[in-house]
Amino acid sequence: MTAEPTERVRRDAARVLFGNWSGHSTVPSHSLYPHQWSWDSAFIAIGLRHLSPRRAQIELESLLGSQWTDGRIPHISFSPSVARDAYFPGPDFWQATTRGGVETSGIVQPPVHALAVLLTHAADPTESVRRNFLARTYPKLVAWHTYLRTRRDLGGRGLVAIVHPWESGMDNSPAWDDALARVEPAPLDSFTRRDTDHASDADRPTDLDYGRYVQLAATYRDHSYDDATTPFAFALEDPCFNALLIASEHALAEIARTLGLDPTPHLNTADDLTNSLGTLFADGVFRARDLKTTELVAADTIAGLIPLLVPQLPQATELLATARGSRFQLGNARMVPSYDLTGPAFEPGRYWRGPSWFNTAWLVHRALVTLDQTVAPRTEVQALATALRDDMLALAASTDFAEYVDPSTGEGRGARDFSWTAALTLDLVRDGLRSN
Template identity: 50%
Template sequence: MTGGAGNAGTGSTGVAIADPIIAARSTAVLEANWRKSHTVPAAGLYPHQWSWDSAFIAMGLARISPRRAGQEMDALFAGQWDDGRLPQIVFDPHRDQEYSPGAAFWQSRSIPGAPASVDTAGLVQPPNHAWAVWRIHQADPGESRRRSFLQRNYPKLLQWHAYLSGRRDRGNSGLAAIVHPWESGTDNSPLWDTAMTRVPADCKTELKRPDLRHADPGERPSQKEYGKYFWMAERYRDHNCDDADTDYPFLMEDPLFNTLLAVSELALADIAAELGLPGTPHRKRAKLITAALEELYVPELGCYSARDVTDGSVIRKATINGLVPLLLPGNAHADELLATLNGPRFMAGNALLVPSYDATAEDHNPALYWRGPAWFNMSWMVAEALEGLGQTDQADFLRGNIGRLAVEHEFPEYVDPWTGAAHGTRSFSWTAALALETTYQRSRP
């Protein structure tokens, strides 16, 4: 890999590494999961390129090889649609039988506006991409400028954000709506339970579930849930993914998704400034999204939640999605969010990483996907937020556990928040990338 983990505790940029062993083992996972132009999330369970995975992976890769991190994003942008959307998945045509729904399900090349040169899904994922592009540039500004990295990607990011702020503002609230649980990145989160009761499970597609060859059924969404997921995907596909289906049953405004949109608008402001363009419009847009998110704050939970666009109701459930707005500068509820983070719903009880769902809830399950376990990317984002708030000791605590648990358990997809027991698949790329990122010591004022 270009720009390896370095020797004697330093990386290719000369930045000190907190733990060279973690750096070396993380790099090995990323090297094994590299597919000439991009990184797969996991070789067996996820054999294609996933959108927000690639952005997280690129943030870690940028520490050792900004060029490869840039290639990661270039491969993803090759799948961008004419309307600006960045697809949830860019498919490897040679691996279509190993994941469902695959390219044969989506038939994207028959949908107007989809790219003609690659097969993609029609859905999207959370917009952490501008954030990743800016971090890649920061890792090696000289290399970035030589390759015109920002100049090439800024217009694509503008199109992506315009799509989300335009066609996806289904509630006319200033927030982007997701049209499928897969778009949230938190597939079976309790936030979607009520909306999912409106969705039929009688999909037309045969549910083969190749995922169960690589993960225990007790750690994955159920067959009934998958029937509903496929029903929605079929309906969205059969409407040419046009976002104009007035009777569509699942439209949710997610605090995680919209926080990352605001964070990426702030990154776009920095990118614009680097290119000699005005960054003020992006900062204004970030403030508008932050203000709109206020409608999703639930005082009795001490965190944000999701809103159902179909009836305007805000879900009364505390999840990790509702803590991620700590990333937003000047968040009016930072003190309350910190109290919730450190209270019985999440980190109290000596948690090692942040649970994905309220630990006091009767249906909390520390082994079941997004219904209780801790995910490395979520704890990493919380650590980033804590760093920004000056809570460096707690940020370092989470970062230390990210690296330690990743290496101890062969880079698992997710873990039990209190015991650290591994769940899901292993050699998971964003776990490796973010463990790698945390090993690099940050300079602090």
């Protein structure tokens, strides 16, 4: 993009983030997602730091203020200023309140938070030190990772398990179809969906799947969100979730160094997780493991490419080849499809069953720009990264910062003025300025 369009998209992205700011955090979308979401806030802070490092710090501190005593960071922190029935499942469904009086959900989302904290600190180290940002957030992040590694190692292999599709952040992925089929759905007359009030039915999960989501959440709630006693009908080791935990352990190591603490425990944890992650690799890609069958799921999704982020990943060369191959067509498709373009469940417009998303494309872009030069020729990888960045910026501008896009046509889908799309656009604009 030339200088003038780049400046325009930067201004428009800033407008979206300022418009979605609630005073202490940023909603993903006023219509579709009117509260604070966990991994959304992490991505939002990564872009917001370029506008206001202090506001990015407040975004993350607000999220960490909803942390439970067991260390988990819930996937939704409910705003008391929003109508209780504006989103389903809302606070009355989850029945979860922190000691500080914050109403939350009971499940989690991928742990990208430590990376967001580190990047936010780096945007203005002086302001970060003045506000004691790292020293206050570090123990909370350690508690979060400890919860995941101790309470959620349900398979005994050292990997974290998700117990609800919503925990993956990729709610409607074909990778969850077989496991969800085992779940008896909640009756349709027992709940009222709100998502289809603001988005096309054709783009959203089916009523059958939504009933299964509700039932899984209700079972966890009815067992007081106890990971030891809940009879999980859905439990999988997700490669994206675990790859982001590894990346965040490396971030925690850097935070520890900055605070004058020993980074070794975090580096050792990252190494152990990286070794365990290798057990999810098959046919050139990482796949989720269903802990009920102990088998790898035969569905290739964007989650299987996110491990490219992991430093010194043994499978990186083969994984990059898969990303560029027929399944994902990195460099030819618009951004990065969320599901195998040749797969039997591919749908270009339905939530996580094919469309390309800005947050996962940003993760792939970050992986490319940090990829070890032994994996592929540096100029080749840089060209891929630049092309992906340019495509993301063009699509953000042309779709009014859509939630996601058709991977063939680039048509915008889902919500518009979506916060993480705007935030990551700002980060890519800044990345382009640094590289010029």
